[in-house]
Structures are given as C-alpha cells and as structure tokens.
Amino acid sequence: MIFETIPFSTMTQQFSTSISINSPLFKCSFIFLIQFVIFTYIHIFSYLCVLFxxxxxxxxxxxxxxxxxxxxxxxxxxxxxxxxxxxxxxxxxxxxxxxxxxxxxxxxx
CATH class of the missing domain: 1.10.10 (Arc Repressor Mutant, subunit A)
Known part of the structure; x- marks a missing residue:
C-alpha cells in the first residue's frame, strides 16, 4: 500500500483557510456562540425572577x-x-x- 504524504505547509494552509473569518464554519460557530450566550443569560434571568x-x-x-x-x-x-x-x-x-x-x-x- 502506498501512503500519500501531505507536506506540513499545505496542511497548515488548509487549516488556516478553514478558520478564516469569512468561512462558513466560523460564521456558524460564531452565531451558535452568540445564541448560546443569549439563551444562557435568559435562563439565568428567568431563574432569578422565579427566586425573587x-x-x-x-x-x-x-x-x-x-x-x-x-x-x-x-x-x-x-x-x-x-x-x-x-x-x-x-x-x-x-x-x-x-x-x-x-x-x-x-x-x-
């Protein structure tokens, strides 16, 4: 079996392009993070409302x-x-x- 080796520079280049700000993965994860933070604050606020x-x-x-x-x-x-x-x-x-x-x-x- 022949394994194809990928140079390290090509791997880092692919990795850096996949994490750029314009990539869909970054946008999706950023939107998910914002939603998570907002919903977490809403839940904490509702629990405090119930307590007080x-x-x-x-x-x-x-x-x-x-x-x-x-x-x-x-x-x-x-x-x-x-x-x-x-x-x-x-x-x-x-x-x-x-x-x-x-x-x-x-x-x-």
Whole structure:
C-alpha cells in the first residue's frame, strides 16, 4: 500500500483557510456562540425572577384558581372586578392577572 504524504505547509494552509473569518464554519460557530450566550443569560434571568418573585407566581396561581371557579360571571363584570382589585396591586401583577383572566374567559365562552 502506498501512503500519500501531505507536506506540513499545505496542511497548515488548509487549516488556516478553514478558520478564516469569512468561512462558513466560523460564521456558524460564531452565531451558535452568540445564541448560546443569549439563551444562557435568559435562563439565568428567568431563574432569578422565579427566586425573587415567587410571591407573584403564588398570587397568580391563586387568582387563576379563583377565576376558574367563577366561570358563570360574564366577561365585562369579571374585568370590572379585576380592575377594582388591581388598584391595590402592583402594575406588573395587575397586567399579568388581566392577561390570565382574559385568556380564561375567552376559553370558557
């Protein structure tokens, strides 16, 4: 069997061209790295939100259960009650409750 030898200079030249900035491999790996970093930060941020805002999630789950038991109330009446309740709550919690109530009301009607 005859083995073909490749000179070292040719190997380094091929390697350097495959890692150049304009190569598709570099672009693909760079895009993957950026996506990985972004998604990692998003996951870390969401875990921190869960740790520091667990009262919000408990409050939302309780309100979801209450709303699911009050299906007989019409949509406008429910929103009026919710707006009265939300005056005493933080804005973000109120906004999320309105979204949950709206989705439950549309799904039950």
């Amino acid at each position: 805002n667990y009262f919000l999630f408990i409050d939302l789950s309780i309100s979801t259960v209450i709303v699911s038991f009050s299906r007989f109330i019409k949509f406008q009446t429910n929103l009026r009650q919710l707006s009265n309740y939300c005056r005493n709550e933080r804005f973000f919690t109120s906004f999320l409750k309105i979204i949950i109530l709206t989705s439950i009301n549309f799904s039950t009607n």
